[in-house]
Amino acid sequence: MSTAPTHDRLVKALGPVVAALQLELEDVEVTPAGRRRKVRVIVDKDGGISLDEISDATRAVSQHLDDSDLLDEQPYTLEVTSPGTDRPLTEPRHWRRNVSRLVNVTDHDGETVTGRILEAADTSAHLDVAGSTRVVAFDDVAKARIQVEFNRKED
Numbered sequence: 841m842s843t844a845p846t847h848d849r850l851v852k853a854l855g856p857v858v859a860a861l862q863l864e865l866e867d868v869e870v871t872p873a874g875r876r877r878k879v880r881v882i883v884d885k886d887g888g889i890s891l892d893e894i895s896d897a898t899r900a901v902s903q904h905l906d907d908s909d910l911l912d913e914q915p916y917t918l919e920v921t922s923p924g925t926d927r928p929l930t931e932p933r934h935w936r937r938n939v940s941r942l943v944n945v946t947d948h949d950g951e952t953v954t955g956r957i958l959e960a961a962d963t964s965a966h967l968d969v970a971g972s973t974r975v976v977a978f979d980d981v982a983k984a985r986i987q988v989e990f991n992r993k994e995d
Contacts, residue, residue, distance in 0.1 A: 846870050846910070846911070847868055847869075847870060849910055850868040850870065850879070850881075850910055851865065851867075851868050853904065853908065853910055854868060854881060854901055854904065857900050857901055857904045858881075858883050858897055858900070858901070860900070861893065861896055861897055861900060862885060863883045863884065863885050863889065863893065863897055864883065864884055864885055864933070865881070865882070865883055866882040866883060866884050866923055866927075867882045868880070868881050868882070869882070873917060875915065876914070876915040876916055876917055877911065877914060877915070877916045877917070878916070878917050878919065879905070879911070879916050879917070879918050879919070880919045880920075880921065881897070881901050881918070881919070881920045881921070882921055882922065882923055883897050883920060883921075883922065884922055884923055884937065886933070886936065886937060887937075888922075888937075889922045894920055894921065894922065897920045898918065898920040901918065901920055902918055905918065925986055925988050926985065927985075927986075928983060928984060928985055929943065929981075929984040929985065929986070930984075932960060932961070932962050932963070932978065935957060935960035935965045935978070935984075936960040938957055938960075938986055939957050939958070939959060939960060940956065940957065940958075941956065941957055941986050941987075941989075942954065942955070942956050942957075942986065942987040942989055943955065943956070943957055943967065943984055943985065943986055943987065944984065944985055944986075944987050945967070945976055945981055945983070945984045946981070946982050946983040946984070947980045947981060947982055948980060948981075948982045950982075953967070953969055953974065953976075954969070954987065955967030955968050955969035955970075955974060956968040958973065963977060963978055963979070964976055964977045964978060965978070
């Protein structure tokens, strides 16, 4: 079985499993790992996700995979995790979940701007760029990533 159908089947099957825990399924990655496969399930929610919620999701996803034929009985290693800081912001909910964080945005013309997300709506976000507010329409964004701040000083 190819990875794409497995991915699509897993997303469709696991979405309701994590939704029952009030979580959102961000993605499922299936990669070869020797004679096994590594199944990485990425979940998130507004306000962030706790280790207890990751643990609950791991149990629920594991049970569902064990009770189904989604992986064709091939051995697998399961990892349930939250998105990392290097995840690109591709959906309005990604922007919303990162309000107050510093973001680096590149538009389709190649112009890059760095600013702090002040607010995010369904079609755009407001950034504080060097003390001025700039509206960024999501349709104009080619790439956006959160910048890690190790010594951020609170306002």
